[in-house]
Amino acid sequence: MFECINFDEHLADFVADWTRNHQSEYRNFDAMEEDMPRIYMEFLNTPASWLQGITPGAYFSQFEDPKDLVDWMETYTQKGIPIPDLLLEQIQAVGKPCEKRLIAILKDENTNNEAKMTAIGVLRAMDSSQPKMLYISWQINREAEDELAENALDSLKAMGKSVVQPILEVLPKANEAGQEALLDVLAEYPGNESIFQLALRMFRKNTDRRALFAGYLAKLGDERALKALMEACNDPELGYIDYLEIRNAIEVLGGVAPERDFEGDPEYEALQGAD
Numbered sequence: 001m002f003e004c005i006n007f008d009e010h011l012a013d014f015v016a017d018w019t020r021n022h023q024s025e026y027r028n029f030d031a032m033e034e035d036m037p038r039i040y041m042e043f044l045n046t047p048a049s050w051l052q053g054i055t056p057g058a059y060f061s062q063f064e065d066p067k068d069l070v071d072w073m074e075t076y077t078q079k080g081i082p083i084p085d086l087l088l089e090q091i092q093a094v095g096k097p098c099e100k101r102l103i104a105i106l107k108d109e110n111t112n113n114e115a116k117m118t119a120i121g122v123l124r125a126m127d128s129s130q131p132k133m134l135y136i137s138w139q140i141n142r143e144a145e146d147e148l149a150e151n152a153l154d155s156l157k158a159m160g161k162s163v164v165q166p167i168l169e170v171l172p173k174a175n176e177a178g179q180e181a182l183l184d185v186l187a188e189y190p191g192n193e194s195i196f197q198l199a200l201r202m203f204r205k206n207t208d209r210r211a212l213f214a215g216y217l218a219k220l221g222d223e224r225a226l227k228a229l230m231e232a233c234n235d236p237e238l239g240y241i242d243y244l245e246i247r248n249a250i251e252v253l254g255g256v257a258p259e260r261d262f263e264g265d266p267e268y269e270a271l272q273g274a275d
Contacts, residue, residue: 002063002068002072002075004072004075004076004079004081005050005051005081005084006081006082007056007082007084007085007086008082008084010048010050010056011040011043011056014039014042014043014046015036015039015043018039018042019032043056044056044057044086045057056086057086059086060084060086060087060089060090061090061093063090064094066091066094066097066098066100066101067101069087069090069091069094069098070091070098070101070102070105070119071101072087073087073088073091073115073118073119073122074105074111074112074115077112077114077115077118078112078115083118088118088121088122088125091122092122092125092126095126096126096128098122098126099123099126099128099130102119102122102123102128103119103123103130103131103134105119106119106120106131106134107134113147113148116148117147117148117151120148120151120152120155121151123155124154124155124158127158129159129162131152131155132156132159132162132163132166133166134152135152135153135155135156136156136163136166136167136170136182137170138152139152139153139174139178139181139182140170140173140174140175140178141174141175141178142175142177142178142181143177144177144180146177149181150181153181153182153184153185156185157184157185157188161189163185164185164186164189164192167182167185167186168186168192168194168195171194171198179198179202180202183195183198183199183202183216184216186198187199187215187216187219187220188219190219190220190221190222195220196220196222196224196225199213199216199217199220199225200217200224200225200228202216203216203217203225203228203229203232204228207232207235207237210232210238210242210245210246211241211242211244211245211246212245214229214232214242214245214246214248214249215245215249217229217249217253218248218249218252218253221252221253222253223253223254223255225249225253226250226253226254226255229246229249229250229253229255229257230250230255230257230258232246233246233247233250233257233258233260234258238260239265239267240262240265240267240268240271241267243260243262
């Protein structure tokens with residue numbers, strides 16, 4: 001197994017040494033901060049004794065075996081040592097051969113969450129669509145708060161229109177949290193009746209989060225939503241922030257929202273005070 005070296009610690013030491021040796025070159029701390037990209041490049045290109053004379057920038061490029069690289073990444077998380085960005089960059093550079101091993105990590109119930117979160121990020125950076133169905137399956141019976149499923153959802157959004165049909169096929173099986181999460185992806189693709197009806201139902205049902213679902217209805221661009229939006233706009237319990245979002249949705253759909261007096265509303269007063 002490869003050694004898990006803490007590159008962050010060595011970078012911190014390098015910057016500390018650089019600061020001591022070059023402080024006279026900077027008029028203040030901000031000037032040194034502005035120079036950090038150049039200092040980092042110096043770090044990458046300076047042979048390091050802790051790497052047997054290899055430069056940090058070249059160290060991981062020696063290794064190209066996909067399994068070794070991805071397993072190395074996972075071992076970093078197991079040992080609680082920060083994963084070097086340079087290792088992740090090398091995984092991305094090796095590219096497609098690493099996909100299978102990264103997806104295996106996602107499917108392994110014994111893999112820790114940090115490794116899975118990292119694998120999702122690397123696959124997204126590689127523009128991989130291979131885990132599409134796996135990510136969709138994670139949404140079906142998810143909890144409302146689920147960082148792994150949320151990270152996967154971001155990847156589904158990045159995959160584009162190819163995810164729409166497979167999502168629509170599983171949508172009826174999804175629980176409430178799953179349907180809401182998947183709607184965040186589907187709302188980018190107007191013109192489907194199932195998507196519109198889901199957004200409308202969610203808007204009517206979740207009165208405490210109407211602003212969110214009003215935004216989805218605005219994206220979907222279906223004028224049939226105007227009736228529900230107007231009704232909500234006239235709700236005496238409606239807060240000012242939600243009113244603004246609903247009014248915006250109404251205007252996007254070609255309607256005219258009723259004017260409301262929000263004097264005394266805490267949200268309104270807070271915003272006025274901020275101005």
